[in-house]
Amino acid sequence: MNEKSARILAAVFLLGGLAALGISWRLGQADAVILHARMPEAGGWTPADLTVAAGQPLRLRLTSDDVMHGFAIGQSDQPAVDVEPGKVTNLTVIFDKPGTYTFYCTRWCGPNHWRMRGAIIVTGERVEQPVTPPLYAQLGLDIDARREAQTIPAGKPSTQRSAEIFAQFLLPSAQSYLSPGYYRSRSPEQVWQDLRDDPHWVHYSDLQLWDAVAYIWQANTTPEALAEARSLYARNCAACHGESGGGDGVFIGGQVQVQGEAHGFPPGYETVLPTDFTDPRHLLAVSPAHLQGKIIRGGMGTGMPMWGVIFTEEQTWALVSYLYTFQFEEVP
């Protein structure tokens, strides 16, 4: 082989190598899914369903056709990314477990922002896991029934006030009051009534018993859970329910009209206002299981979104305990 043909050969190899690189890059681009975001009234996500095999990378090229949106996947640690018009956000995600995941918009892009969701179907061999229904279903609670507390405290119950009464919880007879099973299935009002009827607690005043109810609540949560729930609430709930829980979020003016039947109202269209968590007559009458059920399932037509596919079970319990901070004096 002379020098000239060696050179040609080298050049051919070089070109071939470059071409292969280019092609593989193109292929890598080609298997990326272009996901368009639009306001829900204009179509939401397109495509709205994505499919990928477990363990395989899902490459996304996200862009917006109108305003700023965000992208996140429910029940995952994947941080949210912004999706902006005129820009492309590249994101690669891998799912280990087969199943159906929900992706959703994380920027308040319009009055129907919370309806902006899509599904990712992850295929693969499924290990059948027994599904436990949520607690409200196990208890057979009707979470659409209206409840109103008959007994409410004269002041805000506090876990800081009556040290003496909390010593009671060290007694074996009081232990069962602190169990999660008890706490979650009873409304604060029922807990108060149970204590009132208990001969061990007969010496305490009504307000002291309310302090004991707050103590039971606090024993079933942690400062970390409350802190996480506080930020989840600010991001996802405050626009409707209000920063201070009063049901007066900035968004209520734009609350979509909903069909009344879903909530036992006479047929026709009307607006259902977000629940006021600062109203003791309401919040003290409902159990953690009821609140969690509502959060998981949503209002089914009332304008209360369903969050079961977005939050983990732990996060829903954290949110429930956070909601009671609008009634009980907060942990310092």
Place this chain on the structure above:
Amino acid sequence: MKRIVVSWAVLGAAALLVAFAPFNLQPVTSNVERIFRVEAGDFAYSPAVLHVNPGDNVTIKLVATDVVHGLYVDGYDLSVIAEPGQPAVLSFTADRPGTFRLRCSVTCGALHPFMTGKLKVGTNLLLWRGIGLALLAFLGILTLRSPGLPIVH
């Protein structure tokens, strides 16, 4: 004739002074805390014009009332994003005098490009200089009226 030359010279000097003298009306020492609550909604800010003095510590609490909005301060190169229910706070020292545009930093809808406001730092020197020059011109007209007119001594 000599009178007119002198008048011209005096007026001219005064005009130059008014237009270019480096007045430093506000030394940068005020350090006053200024807190604004600015509502962003319906493609507008309310209030849309913020007045502060140079050196003030400015805090803007941005409250979005319909959809996600942002606030970008031209010249200071600062920005925040607020979601409904989640106000955002922008704090800075107004160390550069002048008038700066505020604009929404989030593509929030059709009228997004028109979502603007103003941050005014310091007294508006330009305005005062303008008024000064106008007054001088008026004075000039009075004193330099056509030389043909008889001037009564």
